[in-house]
Amino acid sequence: MAVSGARPMAAFASDATQTRGRLFPEADMPPRSAFRRDCDRIIHSTAFRRLKHKTQVFVFNEGDHFRTRLTHTLEVVQVARSIARALGLDEDLAEALALAHDLGHPPFAHAGERALDACLKDYGGFDHNAQSLRVVTRIERRYAEFDGLNLTWETLEGIAKHNGPLTDRQGHGIGRYAAGLPHAIKAHSGLQDLELWTHAGPEAQVAAIADDIAYDVHDLDDGLRARLFAVDDLKDLPLVGAALAEVRARYRGLDVPRTVNEVMRRLITRLIEDVVAETARRAAESGVASAGAVRALGRPLVGFSDRVRAQEAAIKGFLFPHMYRHPRVVRIMEEAQGVLRDLFARFTAQPWDMPPSWQEDLDFSDAPRLARRVADYIGGMTDRYALDQHARFFDLTPDLR
Structure with missing residues (x-):
């Protein structure tokens, strides 16, 4: 095993001292x-x-x-x-x-x-x-x-x-x-071969599943806060319902906000523990001994066990109709899409309305390049700035709430 400080590193971990480097070489900075x-x-x-x-x-x-x-x-x-x-x-x-x-x-x-x-x-x-x-x-x-x-x-x-x-x-x-x-x-x-036909290294796979865990849990939390659904609606949801029953049994009479926090922290813990145990099992079974071997494995190394994967999918299955497709959320997001469509049409028709830095080296007659530049500009906007820009050029800007 390689060792970083006092913490042992897995044989299949990425090694910062053996990085494939940067497109533009730079000196190390220990x-x-x-x-x-x-x-x-x-x-x-x-x-x-x-x-x-x-x-x-x-x-x-x-x-x-x-x-x-x-x-x-x-x-x-x-x-x-x-x-x-x-x-x-x-x-x-x-x-x-x-x-x-x-x-x-x-x-x-x-x-x-x-x-x-x-x-x-x-x-x-x-x-x-x-x-x-x-x-x-x-x-x-x-x-x-x-x-x-x-x-x-x-x-x-x-x-x-x-x-x-x-x-x-x-x-x-x-x-x-x-x-x-x-x-x-x-x-x-065209500049750098990222080997798009292989799986990513183990740390990238960890980041991907961490994204799933984080938004599963905090979308449940935010949906409850927004009153799109109630705590009792979660009673029959795998993993979540079990955590809710555990909290209610242990802390009788606990107020709703603390109940929700206790449930969510248990949910995060159990999802993380399952990923760690399942990934360790897959690593031992496959015998991967380097990050390169993880890429070449032909299947993900990092993941949930079969049982928890089905339970996690049920959480997503709950959130889709109860939150992401909730009429209130859908209405606001449809109005938001209209804001960006309006801005895109405006800036492709009148690119000089973009800040000067976004017009540099841009041939206004080159439609593909102009469209991509406008998308880069709009894509970088915050919600507030997009609404401010819309109000600048259009008479009616929706109040997204």
Whole structure:
């Protein structure tokens, strides 16, 4: 086993001293590892700061206690680091991937993504995972010698394919990308081979499942806070119902807010414990002895047990109709999509209405490039800024609440 400080590392952990490097070579800067530097660069980026005013499910003016993209991201970081520590993986790389996973989200959550994807249907579409890669490789401009953040290969690989392979070995898109790869992925693949046909390294897989755990739990919490459903509606939900029964049996008469908090923390703990146990079992069974072996395994190493995977799927199955498709949420998000469609139409017709920095080196007659530039501009907006810009150019701007 390799050793980092006093903590033993798993044989299949990524090794920061053996990184495949950066697109633009840079000298090491001890005592920070290459992956720690990736974390720091993401934290200091403009895109990361803007997450605090981007919708998770509820828009900013519905209340200060609902999650935003930033608070969601921080919760994903906490879960990812917990799992990585328990498995002996590189915590800094897991953190970097958790920090970066939503940088490409436009305003108004998945509704905003759907709106921009429709606007770009003739130009390769819009995919928030691909846009995260575009943000850290092109859009961020903080350094004198390169665009982007010049993150390590392992971090870029994890951003691009933390949910699994994007292509077959011949480079043909698979799954949701069977019709073609997103523009940002294709553009970067011409500069750097991220081996899109393999699974990502173990830390990227940890970040992906940490995302699932975090939003399963905090969406239940936010849905209860918003009164889209009640605590008793969870009694028959696998995992959640058991935790609720346990809390009520142990703390009779406990008020609802504390009951909910006790249930949610138990739920997070049990999901994390299952991932750790199942991943350790898979690692022992497969005999993987390096991060490269994890990529080449042909199936995910990190995951839930069969029993808990079905229970976790039931949570998502509950949230879809009771929260994501709740009439109140749907109405607001439909109005939000209209805001982004209006902005896209305005800026493609009158690109000089964008700030001067977004017009640099842009040929207004080059429709594909113009559409992509407008999408980059809108995609980086916060909810508030998108509404402010809409009010600037249009007579009627919806009050999203």
